[in-house]
Amino acid sequence: MCLMFLTNRVIAGKNLRRNLRGNKGGGQCLATNPIDRCWRCDPNWADNRQKLADCVQGFGRNTRGGKGGPIYVVTDPSDDELMDPKPGTLRYAVTRNGPLWITFAHSMLITLQQELIMSSDKTIDGRGVDVFIANGAGITIQFVKNIIIHGIKVYDIQVREGGMIRDSETHYGFRTKSDGDGISIFGSSNIWIDHVSMRNCTDGLIDAIMGSTAITISNGHFTDHNEV
Numbered sequence: 001m002c003l004m005f006l007t008n009r010v011i012a013g014k015n016l017r018r019n020l021r022g023n024k025g026g027g028q029c030l031a032t033n034p035i036d037r038c039w040r041c042d043p044n045w046a047d048n049r050q051k052l053a054d055c056v057q058g059f060g061r062n063t064r065g066g067k068g069g070p071i072y073v074v075t076d077p078s079d080d081e082l083m084d085p086k087p088g089t090l091r092y093a094v095t096r097n098g099p100l101w102i103t104f105a106h107s108m109l110i111t112l113q114q115e116l117i118m119s120s121d122k123t124i125d126g127r128g129v130d131v132f133i134a135n136g137a138g139i140t141i142q143f144v145k146n147i148i149i150h151g152i153k154v155y156d157i158q159v160r161e162g163g164m165i166r167d168s169e170t171h172y173g174f175r176t177k178s179d180g181d182g183i184s185i186f187g188s189s190n191i192w193i194d195h196v197s198m199r200n201c202t203d204g205l206i207d208a209i210m211g212s213t214a215i216t217i218s219n220g221h222f223t224d225h226n227e228v
Contacts, residue, residue: 035056035057035218038051052150056218061216065147065148066101067099069099071103074108077109079112082166083164083165083166100121115184118140118141121145121147123147123150125151131153138181151196154197155198157181157182179204183205184209190214198222199224
């Protein structure tokens with residue numbers, strides 16, 4: 001059985017932006033939902049990014065992501081090496097062993113050559129910059145646990161033919177054709193997808209199947225889709 005919790009800020013249509021703090025970050029915090037209030041109201045949130053893991057609500061409330069692990073900064077938007085990813089890339093980060101909190105040095109567009117297969121205990125944290133996963137393959141969360149994806153934009157995801165792809169530091173294998181989902185959750189648990197904007201994926205935007213459970217999807221913006 002798939003248990004999935006969606007907050008009242010998961011919407012389809014126009015993205016409603018709010019000024020959550022006063023001018024230059026001062027003044028009264030205007031965040032109204034409990035997830036945003038948990039971290040946005042701290043003017044120094046960027047110095048304590050891992051507090052985000054304490055803010056999840058709903059069925060995925062025990063999700064820790066990469067909390068307790070080191071901070072990894074993506075500096076290279078390329079995705080050229082699928083079996084031996086380059087340090088500095090997103091693919092290198094998500095295939096490391098152990099908890100990892102993944103951030104981005106600057107705004108970037110990442111076009112995935114094949115599906116991005118995540119290992120357990122990872123957070124993809126796009127706060128503070130604009131991170132686009134677009135015009136290529138999507139993100140796969142398969143037989144893992146403790147994944148947080150926050151603050152990225154996923155769009156124009158396409159089917160890819162598959163091939164040899166690394167999924168951990170010690171393993172790679174042959175993958176068949178991907179479905180074209182934006183985010184595919186397969187047999188996984190403790191997943192939190194928050195403040196993720198998605199549109200126009202070949203198959204579903206988010207597909208949670210094969211007994212995936214303990215999932216929260218919150219504060220999302222979903223458009224131009226046949227399935228969520």
